Amino acid sequence: MKQSDVVRVGLLGLGTVGCGVVRLLEGHKDDLEKQTGQHIVITKVLVQDAKKGRGVHLSSEQITDDPAQVLNHPEIDVIVEVMGGIDPAREYILQAIANGKNVVTANKDLMALHGGEILSVAATKQCDVFYEASVAGGIPILRALVEGFSSDRITKMIGIVNGTTNYILTAMEQEGVMFEDALAQAQELGYAEADPTADIDGLDAARKMAILATLGFRIDMPLAGVEAKGIADITQEDVSFAHQLGYRIKLVGIAQRDQGKVEVSVQPVLLPLSHPLSSVDGVYNAVAVYGEAVGETMFYGPGAGGMPTATAVVSDLVTVVKNRRLGVNGRGTVGPYQKRILKSLDEIESKHFLRLHVTDEAGVLAQLTMLFASENISLETVLQLPYGENSAQIILITHRASRRQMDHVQNEIVALEAVQGIQSYYRVEGGREG
Amino acid sequence: MKQSDVVRVGLLGLGTVGCGVVRLLEGHKDDLEKQTGQHIVITKVLVQDAKKGRGVHLSSEQITDDPAQVLNHPEIDVIVEVMGGIDPAREYILQAIANGKNVVTANKDLMALHGGEILSVAATKQCDVFYEASVAGGIPILRALVEGFSSDRITKMIGIVNGTTNYILTAMEQEGVMFEDALAQAQELGYAEADPTADIDGLDAARKMAILATLGFRIDMPLAGVEAKGIADITQEDVSFAHQLGYRIKLVGIAQRDQGKVEVSVQPVLLPLSHPLSSVDGVYNAVAVYGEAVGETMFYGPGAGGMPTATAVVSDLVTVVKNRRLGVNGRGTVGPYQKRILKSLDEIESKHFLRLHVTDEAGVLAQLTMLFASENISLETVLQLPYGENSAQIILITHRASRRQMDHVQNEIVALEAVQGIQSYYRVEGGREG
Numbered sequence: 001m002k003q004s005d006v007v008r009v010g011l012l013g014l015g016t017v018g019c020g021v022v023r024l025l026e027g028h029k030d031d032l033e034k035q036t037g038q039h040i041v042i043t044k045v046l047v048q049d050a051k052k053g054r055g056v057h058l059s060s061e062q063i064t065d066d067p068a069q070v071l072n073h074p075e076i077d078v079i080v081e082v083m084g085g086i087d088p089a090r091e092y093i094l095q096a097i098a099n100g101k102n103v104v105t106a107n108k109d110l111m112a113l114h115g116g117e118i119l120s121v122a123a124t125k126q127c128d129v130f131y132e133a134s135v136a137g138g139i140p141i142l143r144a145l146v147e148g149f150s151s152d153r154i155t156k157m158i159g160i161v162n163g164t165t166n167y168i169l170t171a172m173e174q175e176g177v178m179f180e181d182a183l184a185q186a187q188e189l190g191y192a193e194a195d196p197t198a199d200i201d202g203l204d205a206a207r208k209m210a211i212l213a214t215l216g217f218r219i220d221m222p223l224a225g226v227e228a229k230g231i232a233d234i235t236q237e238d239v240s241f242a243h244q245l246g247y248r249i250k251l252v253g254i255a256q257r258d259q260g261k262v263e264v265s266v267q268p269v270l271l272p273l274s275h276p277l278s279s280v281d282g283v284y285n286a287v288a289v290y291g292e293a294v295g296e297t298m299f300y301g302p303g304a305g306g307m308p309t310a311t312a313v314v315s316d317l318v319t320v321v322k323n324r325r326l327g328v329n330g331r332g333t334v335g336p337y338q339k340r341i342l343k344s345l346d347e348i349e350s351k352h353f354l355r356l357h358v359t360d361e362a363g364v365l366a367q368l369t370m371l372f373a374s375e376n377i378s379l380e381t382v383l384q385l386p387y388g389e390n391s392a393q394i395i396l397i398t399h400r401a402s403r404r405q406m407d408h409v410q411n412e413i414v415a416l417e418a419v420q421g422i423q424s425y426y427r428v429e430g431g432r433e434g
Numbered sequence: 435m436k437q438s439d440v441v442r443v444g445l446l447g448l449g450t451v452g453c454g455v456v457r458l459l460e461g462h463k464d465d466l467e468k469q470t471g472q473h474i475v476i477t478k479v480l481v482q483d484a485k486k487g488r489g490v491h492l493s494s495e496q497i498t499d500d501p502a503q504v505l506n507h508p509e510i511d512v513i514v515e516v517m518g519g520i521d522p523a524r525e526y527i528l529q530a531i532a533n534g535k536n537v538v539t540a541n542k543d544l545m546a547l548h549g550g551e552i553l554s555v556a557a558t559k560q561c562d563v564f565y566e567a568s569v570a571g572g573i574p575i576l577r578a579l580v581e582g583f584s585s586d587r588i589t590k591m592i593g594i595v596n597g598t599t600n601y602i603l604t605a606m607e608q609e610g611v612m613f614e615d616a617l618a619q620a621q622e623l624g625y626a627e628a629d630p631t632a633d634i635d636g637l638d639a640a641r642k643m644a645i646l647a648t649l650g651f652r653i654d655m656p657l658a659g660v661e662a663k664g665i666a667d668i669t670q671e672d673v674s675f676a677h678q679l680g681y682r683i684k685l686v687g688i689a690q691r692d693q694g695k696v697e698v699s700v701q702p703v704l705l706p707l708s709h710p711l712s713s714v715d716g717v718y719n720a721v722a723v724y725g726e727a728v729g730e731t732m733f734y735g736p737g738a739g740g741m742p743t744a745t746a747v748v749s750d751l752v753t754v755v756k757n758r759r760l761g762v763n764g765r766g767t768v769g770p771y772q773k774r775i776l777k778s779l780d781e782i783e784s785k786h787f788l789r790l791h792v793t794d795e796a797g798v799l800a801q802l803t804m805l806f807a808s809e810n811i812s813l814e815t816v817l818q819l820p821y822g823e824n825s826a827q828i829i830l831i832t833h834r835a836s837r838r839q840m841d842h843v844q845n846e847i848v849a850l851e852a853v854q855g856i857q858s859y860y861r862v863e864g865g866r867e868g
Binding site: 024031032034143149152291296298299300307311314331 | 458572574587713731732735744748752753762766771
């Protein structure tokens, strides 16, 4: 094989994904050569501790704890960043691009916060930057949005994009355990970090939704514009009432565009059992994509894990290698070209679920329903049940109403003397129409 | 806009998909220009009857019934073939390629039968040939196989890739109607052709599976190697017994690779309710893809229809236009490079479902189960029910057994005096593991 047929890779990070990348490049060597016509070699791997043992075959010459040996290596063509975190990953990637190297990254935190900067610097240096692995692990969803649906106008993306919270919610529903126990279970199995805050609070999902909205809507969607609500307050009662009414509670990201205005958010929602996302269980991810012309589509697969994530990384690497052979690195990327106009609270509409505790006295339900009527919100489902002595529990599901309307009506509800409190409040997503 | 920034398209066919293509190019004009930096123009449209009215805006100058005016037009860069059928589509496409034109086609019949020839001629002329729309309409499944999973080794694809038969089976299950009535219903709604043979007999699905196997396994998979069994013999009894045992009957294509040997087939199978494909209803399509590294993934969406299919066609066109701008048309395609070795009947293994009518006399079930034991096939489920006077119905689901073993045991079963006949025989697909 000629020198020109060799592509040299510098790997930043050797955790589960990094080891997966090494294994794939080794195990699928012949396939990769057949597809790219090139021999892909790992030249340097940056690790924190060069002496630590790993489960992959790498020589001591390949391993280094000095970033300059990777980023400034004159022969390295592609940097694969799988170390995670913002610092120093951002600095390393910018340095690599400054040195004319193409980049593949699995880093959702970085791409959600600094994707715009990185992509625009890469464009001036004619370098590829691909990041398929940053959203929904092994599912090639970014490719689908950018290429598969390039001809269509996407109106909505709704996704289960965090496996940890989906595992917890699945356990709460199927095993009847409480949030805390489900979380402990997830931690034991390695599905949740020791500090699970970013997952539980919906921040991890918000990062992925910022990336999906940027690519799907062709806008520049900053992470700060993504409202995130987590799952820590979901009770077993919510889960079982939802189930009773034909719904499942899932933490979903929603990116929706109507008349040129967008909303991007993450929150627990009630999904009807017929919704394509409601049967996505455990650590799996799925994204439903709605286009003006294509209608409803759905993409499902493993959202995390060393090997699934590594397939996305190495598939991106294959694209870089093919582009390099054709001499077109950095030429294919289309930046955001649509204006970002966020919806106001009046414009964000959905159905809603409310659970209240009230004093069990005559006329409470009448008072409540009159409040909704005066706000012009019609009710789809009303359920009243006894709750302890002298109290009642009321479950309401509304027809479509705006966030503003719901804010108003909730303020009025808690002002009623008979109302002890609003126990829970969730968005309800529609049927197949999204 | 400079002349060099204009891409001229010749459209072959103006049916529902053709009209969808015209509408998308017109309606999403600005988006397409932003993404490609090029102005895409429909220069000529080949139709059978130039005088027939259509629901799209085209000038009489654009319309022609003379293929030469499209295929030999010196300024046309891309031919979009949406006329369907083998002849004269094959001839037209080869002529277009001979003239150096890139090709986008939605033609599954053609690509399943003559894809190898067309792609190899295109390679010598450095022309792109893309055909995303040929399989599963609006779902970008070919891109996922070729690019998204380029790093992985696909072990299995199982898909509902024919909307007509899925509509019929859904109606049979949900409405309890017989095959003939469900078919008539599908025809009334325009989901089935006047002559539905290709759909009903599984031939349409077989064509799509040949294409999926070729791309997913990187082999040259001829249509003749795809065994197809249709749905015309499925009875309401089969559907309801399957349901009772926790299964749904779906017409699925299976492409499976084990130890380098492949099997590609189409047949009605029993899918457990937990299988990701079992809840795919109506005219929707879905393909589950299993990779060594990625595990289980699934792609779901509309399998047909003018607009969904047109999105796939125009997204391919966008890729052609981008490639043209970079000067790399015809350089990205990787032909099959794996050897095709088909599995023998001994190597095709699955669970199986059998329904028999027997004379209701002592010892019949014992005779039957002994036959299975002597063939080394163990049984997972046995159900015996009275059937009319003096007869019984027996349902059996086996554990994994080869096709050869099942052929043997069925020959022995029908030779038993007490057996009146084997009413039905289906393959049973496993749980999430595929």
